[in-house]
Amino acid sequence: MSGMSVNPSVDQILAQMRVMRAAATDRMTPPSAAAPAAPGVSFGQVLQNALGEVNQLQQTSSELKTRFELGDPKVDLTQVMLAGQKASLGFNATLQVRNRLLQAYQDVLNMPI
Numbered sequence: 001m002s003g004m005s006v007n008p009s010v011d012q013i014l015a016q017m018r019v020m021r022a023a024a025t026d027r028m029t030p031p032s033a034a035a036p037a038a039p040g041v042s043f044g045q046v047l048q049n050a051l052g053e054v055n056q057l058q059q060t061s062s063e064l065k066t067r068f069e070l071g072d073p074k075v076d077l078t079q080v081m082l083a084g085q086k087a088s089l090g091f092n093a094t095l096q097v098r099n100r101l102l103q104a105y106q107d108v109l110n111m112p113i
Contacts, residue, residue, distance in 0.1 A: 016078075050097075054090040061087035 061083040067075045 047097075051094065054087075054094050057083070057087040057090045 061080075064075055064080045064083045068077065068080045
């Protein structure tokens with residue numbers, strides 16, 4: 001009988017995971033990546049905005065972790081884990097962009113004149 005009470009909660013969790021996966025998939029393709037940047041927007045500004053968003057993700061993750069550790073009833077473990085994963089993905093994406101920019105810079109420096 002205890003197995004019957006576990007099934008609805010497992011189904012609910014799976015349904016929530018599906019909803020979160022769909023939301024994450026929608027967010028994985030930002031509008032700026034799908035369409036070219038608006039005229040007059042510099043690469044530096046786009047990069048600065050992206051770094052600001054990654055910084056915000058890091059701060060949100062840190063804040064949620066602290067609130068969870070202090071026992072805030074409004075913050076659950078799922079929120080903390082999702083925020084941590086978003087921050088991690090954002091940081092890794094930023095790191096990859098930095099690596100590619102450095103490689104392009106080195107390639108330009110090594111070009112024969």
